[in-house]
Amino acid sequence: MDRPNKPAALSPSSTGPQPTVRSDKGRVTATLPTGDSVEVLTYGATVISWKSGSGQENLWVSEAAKLDGSKPVRGGIPVVFPCFGPPPKDHATGKLPQHGFARNSQWEFLGKSSSESGASSSKADDSVTLDFGLSTAQLSEEAKKAWPFDFGLVYSVTLGKGRLQTMLNVRNEGKTSFEFQMLLHSYFRVEDISRTETRGLGSVTYVDKVLNATEHQQTDPNVRITGEVDRVYKSIKIDTTSIVEGGQPRLDITRDNLEDTVLWNPWIEKAKGMGDFEPKDGYKKMLCVEVGAVEGWQKLEPGDTFEGGQIVKSHV
Numbered sequence: 001m002d003r004p005n006k007p008a009a010l011s012p013s014s015t016g017p018q019p020t021v022r023s024d025k026g027r028v029t030a031t032l033p034t035g036d037s038v039e040v041l042t043y044g045a046t047v048i049s050w051k052s053g054s055g056q057e058n059l060w061v062s063e064a065a066k067l068d069g070s071k072p073v074r075g076g077i078p079v080v081f082p083c084f085g086p087p088p089k090d091h092a093t094g095k096l097p098q099h100g101f102a103r104n105s106q107w108e109f110l111g112k113s114s115s116e117s118g119a120s121s122s123k124a125d126d127s128v129t130l131d132f133g134l135s136t137a138q139l140s141e142e143a144k145k146a147w148p149f150d151f152g153l154v155y156s157v158t159l160g161k162g163r164l165q166t167m168l169n170v171r172n173e174g175k176t177s178f179e180f181q182m183l184l185h186s187y188f189r190v191e192d193i194s195r196t197e198t199r200g201l202g203s204v205t206y207v208d209k210v211l212n213a214t215e216h217q218q219t220d221p222n223v224r225i226t227g228e229v230d231r232v233y234k235s236i237k238i239d240t241t242s243i244v245e246g247g248q249p250r251l252d253i254t255r256d257n258l259e260d261t262v263l264w265n266p267w268i269e270k271a272k273g274m275g276d277f278e279p280k281d282g283y284k285k286m287l288c289v290e291v292g293a294v295e296g297w298q299k300l301e302p303g304d305t306f307e308g309g310q311i312v313k314s315h316v
């Protein structure tokens, strides 16, 4: 499907020296000649680090996050599929845990496609893509039983200069249709939440999970975080949500074929209640801006595919 506002993808070009890619003990790391780097666990295909060429880390990961595959990672970019939040009991996903099984399944590293631009192009064209796959056969028996559909996921993580693109491709490999939700649960690092605001969500309707899932309209175009925030912004018209710190642009998050965005910060009490959230005042250093398709359900007929994701630009 051709979409009118489709962002330009970070596509690997074909000439020049190669970025470095290493895969070792369930971790895949890629580094560009510019110094930009990304690190991804095969567990959950979770991106756990994304640094700009300056060395600046763009993602927040809890100091108590489990990185050994024993539970979903508290931080980075966990992949949420096929349900967001606790699934409705009367839906086909009803027996799955909160946020589904993708974030705590063991994915396969499918390989890289890398590039450098060569002498004639600018270094900004350099990029490397890491592909990860998850299909029914790789699921735990428990997950297979709870959601008995044949599917194939390919998650493509593309690192460019000052940019990270993460795209999820969902394919129905079975003989019956299925419904799903998906979301990229990105934990972004900020210096100081009290000086941080998001832009691009003005006039959008959101469901406030902190206020009994009631619907509200975002009147202030600049959203400041001054307490617990857990909101699902729906059917957003502007493609890019920006994180701004002290009036300076920090990160631009552009949705691709996704209409919803969750804004989440647990703040003091919720952070205290999470065993894997450290340091306890870490809520001052993070903000989740999670792009997804979580309002209602995406239906996929046998053989059909859906693709959605984000391109994030770092300004530092």
Ligand SMILES: O=P(O)(O)OC[C@H]1O[C@@H](O)[C@H](O)[C@@H](O)[C@@H]1O
Binding pocket: 072, 085, 098, 099, 185, 209, 230, 231, 262, 264, 290
């Ligand atoms: O603790 P989890 O399962 O990783 O979820 C973290 C948060 O994820 C957000 O996406 C949800 O909107 C919140 O309600 C939830 O608390």
